[in-house]
Amino acid sequence: MASGSELRPRRGVLEICIHSAKWVPVLFLAAVIVWSYYAYVVQLCLITVQSTIEKIIYLIGYHFFLAIFLWAYWQTIFTPIATVPQKFQLPGEDLEKVLNPENEHTARIVIESFAQSLPVVNRTINGAVRYCEKCTHIKPDRAHHCSVCGTCVLKMDHHCPWVNNCVSFTNYKFFILFLGYAFLYCLFIVLTSLKFIILFWKVHTEEVAGMGKFHVLFVFFVAAMFATSLLSLFIYHCYLVSHNRTTLEAFRAPVFPSGPDKNGFSLGKYNNFQEVFGDQRVLWFVPLFTSLGDGVVWPAKSDHEVDSLISNNHQQRVQQV
Structure with a gap:
């Protein structure tokens, strides 16, 4: 029978394996993004597209959506969670x-x-x-x-x-932006490669044959598949934001002293939006933390509490400056 000292190294190895396994989905998405870059930039823009102006437009648009999508994704992954005081x-x-x-x-x-x-x-x-x-x-x-x-x-x-x-509280804004920008990234790939997909199906020549054609076709269908999934998730979380609910609260309403109330934290659609995205409009769609509050105290359906939350957040920002 193994002693405690013998079990500790095994437990340590097991924990390392479990911790590493958690990164598999992230690494899978990273691999898909790297491949999609090759398929779109090299195979589509540099090899397939003939017009120089069209190449430039596609490349600028692609890199813009890629950059803003990766920024939001990075923030979602690496923003530390807020724990209980x-x-x-x-x-x-x-x-x-x-x-x-x-x-x-x-x-x-x-x-x-x-x-x-x-x-x-x-x-x-x-x-x-x-x-x-x-x-x-x-x-x-x-x-x-x-x-x-x-x-x-x-x-x-x-x-x-x-x-x-x-x-959670610290990265929920980033998560929603990640869904939105990832959808736009995929949609851009689908729309700009569509005419070449049609060309591939209509024209059967050596010029459009080979592995290049496969990469462009595959990136189109993969982007379309991801865009469909991302859009549904994005719409659902926009719905949750508008009603000031979390996914957990959507499945099980929060319980107040008066009883369960699925709208207990709803402050009106605009205030609900501000609670997640902040009161600085210029930063609403930028992957920077601007959410209101401290993650601990949440105003219920009271105008006084809503004003207090926004006022306190403004005072905190003034003090930081």
Whole structure:
């Protein structure tokens, strides 16, 4: 039977393998992007397209959409998640009572007593304060525990394997821009290569034959497939933004003291949009963080709270300057 010291190296190797496996979807997309660059720039623009002006227009447009798409993708992947502040962590004495309660009601009483000093409104379906047994802290409103990241994440939307990251408060804007710009990138490839796809089907000569033709045909169909999927996801998340919901909240409405309410955080479509994209219009579609709030406190349906959120964000930005 293996001893503890022998199991530790094995466990370390297993963790490294699991961590590496999480990057497989990202590396797959990176490979597709690199190949699509070759197929479009080399095989289509430099070899197939004959007009110099047409080459220049295609290349400029392609590189613009590629750059803005990759910028948003990078931000989505590498922006760190926002974790729960220390003030939500139960102190040692209270934690001991929760982990080793005298009876079934002791833990709930301790948690509810500690939560009275915290800005939490959401409850469990049973009306109790939301508490994470794995992280041993009170969950802020809209925060959820991610089993992949191994921690609670502020305003968690979902964990996306294609970015190897939680889509949450800190990168939700980047994720939506990534979907939108990736769709435009694919759409640009489809529209600009369409006439050559038609030409390939109509003309059967050595000039349009060979592997070059295969690459152009394949990049057209791959781009069309991705564009369809991306558009559906983009529209869905625009719908969620307009109603101020996360993917998790769309499946299970957040519970307030008054009961479940799927529109509990909705502040009106414009304010909902501002909460994600910020109040600086010039930066709405730029992959830079401009979301309002701190990820912990979320205004409900109250004009006073909406104004307070926007005012506080403005004051924070003035102080930083």
